[in-house]
Amino acid sequence: MTASNLIGGHVFVAGGLATGGLRYAADIGAEMIQVFVTNPRGWALSEGNPAEDAKLGESGVPVFVHANYLVNFGSPTPATLENSVAVIRHTLRRGARTGALGVVVHTGSAVSQPREDAMRQIREHLLPLLDEIPGDGPDLLLEPMAGQGQMLCATVQDLGPYLDALDFHPKVGVCLDTCHAFSAGHDLAAPDGVRLTLDALHEVAPGRLKLIHANDSKDTCGSKRDRHENIGAGHIGAQAFSDLMRHPVAAGVPICIETPGKADKHREDIELLKKLRGD
Numbered sequence: 001m002t003a004s005n006l007i008g009g010h011v012f013v014a015g016g017l018a019t020g021g022l023r024y025a026a027d028i029g030a031e032m033i034q035v036f037v038t039n040p041r042g043w044a045l046s047e048g049n050p051a052e053d054a055k056l057g058e059s060g061v062p063v064f065v066h067a068n069y070l071v072n073f074g075s076p077t078p079a080t081l082e083n084s085v086a087v088i089r090h091t092l093r094r095g096a097r098t099g100a101l102g103v104v105v106h107t108g109s110a111v112s113q114p115r116e117d118a119m120r121q122i123r124e125h126l127l128p129l130l131d132e133i134p135g136d137g138p139d140l141l142l143e144p145m146a147g148q149g150q151m152l153c154a155t156v157q158d159l160g161p162y163l164d165a166l167d168f169h170p171k172v173g174v175c176l177d178t179c180h181a182f183s184a185g186h187d188l189a190a191p192d193g194v195r196l197t198l199d200a201l202h203e204v205a206p207g208r209l210k211l212i213h214a215n216d217s218k219d220t221c222g223s224k225r226d227r228h229e230n231i232g233a234g235h236i237g238a239q240a241f242s243d244l245m246r247h248p249v250a251a252g253v254p255i256c257i258e259t260p261g262k263a264d265k266h267r268e269d270i271e272l273l274k275k276l277r278g279d
Helices: 017-028 050-057 078-097 115-132 156-165 178-183 193-204 238-245 263-277
Strands: 007-010 033-035 063-066 102-106 139-143 172-177 209-214 255-257
Touching (some): 017 033, 050 078, 102 209, 139 209, 156 172, 172 178, 178 238, 209 238, 238 263, 255 263
Parallel strands (some): 063 102, 102 139, 139 172
16 A cells, blocks of 8 residues: 555635635645745745744645746846746745745746756756755755747656756655646556656656646647646546556655636545545
């Protein structure tokens, strides 16, 4: 019997990071949560409310923080690179204050420069940030993307060179988004799709899977389109999520929905995942 997966979601935090976030978590039946600690679509760094950060850390609810969507360590634009470093340093610090287990960061794009140059930037700018994380601080979790444009990491195999560029640092982990993986070409809907994907992940990044973003897909496998759908309502289908929770690589790994809709839809998605878990 594999270890059970905690199931939760990205929560709205109106009313305070802890006050609002934990209220929303209770409403949808979340056993773990993911939050933003800064504006996800802007470079401004919010110091937040230290009392709320501390309250979240003391809540006993496992917390993950998602970094700003603009972060891109592969960007050829110096200002983007500089802002990315500042945002991740800040988010790791805020994450530590909330007792977060991990900070999720998108793996980025080379945009208009050669891939080799972008990967060199990853090493030069991300490796020092990993070294700054204290032993009890959150891991930095790399989230591969759907494969659109010049993305540096989409398939689980792409994680190999990315982790290699970071010397397989002990504070770096992986966040696997099911919609991204499916859109990048991993056919999770196929009878053996989940097993093949997680076996491949274990081969390139053994022991590194720390979080799963559970999202169905509005688009077909290999579409390279990142459009999330509610669990069981998309092209991946409910069976894949059941298979996921029964694979040893995913044993005990928290599962977080980022599906469309508000509390009622999120509650339904979490209830379905719990049913698939065997509750």
